[in-house]
Amino acid sequence: MIQSMWLTHWRGQLSVKPIMTRKLRRRPNDPVPIPDKRRKPLNYLLTDEQIMEDLRTLNKLKSPKRPASPSSPEHLPSTPVDTPSQRYEARIEEGKLYYDKRWYHKSQAIYLESKENTKISCVISSVGTNEIWVRKTSDSTKMRIYLGQLQRGAFIIRRRSAA
Template sequence: DTEDASETDQVKREEQHTEMKEQVYKEKLAHLKKQLEELNQHASHPEYMRRLKRLENQNKERTWMAEIIQQFEIETVEKQYIKEKKDAVREFDEEKIKLKESLIQELEERKRMIESERNTMELTGDSTEVKPVLTRKLRRRPNEPLPIPDKRRKPSPDILSSAPQLNLLLSDDDVLEDLRIVNKVSKKIVFSTAYLSPPVSPPSPPVNSFDARIEEGRLFYDKKWYHRGQTVYVESKENGKTSGTISSVGQNEVWVRRLSDNSKFRVYVSQLQKGKYSIRKRAT
C-alpha cells in the first residue's frame, strides 16, 4: 500500500508539473499574440516604437550631415568656377596683348629690314635696275635684212614729233639680246663698285647700353643668367621696384608674375639693353 501511495503522489506531481508548463506556454503564446496584434494593427509596440525612434534620429542626423556636405561642396565648386573663369579671362587678355605686341614687333622688325635694304641699295645701287636704252644707238649687224614693220604697234605722236629721224634697224630678239648684254655689264660695274667701296660700319651702340640677350630659353643680363621660375626684382623709372617670378622667357621678351597681385607684365630685351628696365636676383 505504501508503494502504491507513493506512485500515486509521483504521478500527481508529474501531472501538476505538466499542467504548469502548459499554463506557462499558453501565457507566453497569448503575450506574443498580443504583441503581434499591437504591431500589425496599431503599430504601438513599445520595442517597435523605441527602435523606430532611434532609426528616425539616425536618419535625421545623416540627412543633416548630407545637406551640410552638399552646401559646402556647392560653395567650393562655385568658388573654383569663379576663380577659373577669372583666370581664363585674364590669361586670354594677356595672350591677346602678347599676340598683338608680338605682331607689332615683327612688323617693325620687317620695316627696319626693308629700310636697311633700301639704304644699302642707295649706297651700292640697284643691281636689278634696267637702265633706259631708248636713246642709245644700237649697232647694226652685217648682212641683216631690214625688219618688217609691225602693223600692230603704232608709234606715239610724241615720239614721231620729237624724233622723226629714229629708225628701227634691229628685230625684237636682237634688242632683247642687247638689253641682256647691257644688263650684265651694269651688274659687273655695280659689283666692282660695291667691292671697291669701303664697308659701311654699323652704328655704334649708345653709351648707356647693357649686355642683354636670350639664349636657349634663358636670359643673360649684367653677366648673370636668369631662367623660368626664378624670383627677381624688376626696377624701372616709371614703376619703381617690383618683386616677382619669371613665368616664361620668349624670343625677345621676359614675362614676370608679380608677387603682390599675381598679375603678369612683360619686359623686352631692348628695354633691358637701353636701361629702361633692370633685373636683379632676389634671395629666397
C-alpha cells in the same frame, strides 16, 4: 512654330504665348557648353615712342639689302648693333636670359626696377625669343618685358633670394 508657341483664345482675343521648357540634362547631340573664361588683365608698359623705336629696328632688320653703289654710304662698313642707346647687354639663348653678365631662367625670383624708380618683386614665368614674362608676387599679374627695354635700361633686373 506650333511647337514653340501655343495659342489661347480668351473672350474673343487671340494671344500667342511661348511654351516654357526645362532642360534637365544635356542631350547626346547637343554641343557642350563652353565655360566663360576670365583672364587676368595684362599690363603693357610700353610708351608710343618705345613701340615706334622697336618697329623701326624691326623694319631695318627685315628690309632686304640692296647692292651698295659707290656713291651711297652703304658701302662703308656697318656699325655694330651696340649703339650708344644700348646701355646693358641683354640676349636670350636656349630659353635663358643673359643680362648684365648674369644668366636668368624661368621661375627665378627677381626684382624689376623701372625708370620711375619703382622696385617690384617678381618671378620669371617664361623666356621667349625676344621678351620675358614676369609675374608680380604682390598681385600675380603678368608683365611682358622686351629685350630692347632691358638693353635701353627702361627696366633693370636684379637677383633676389627665393625665400
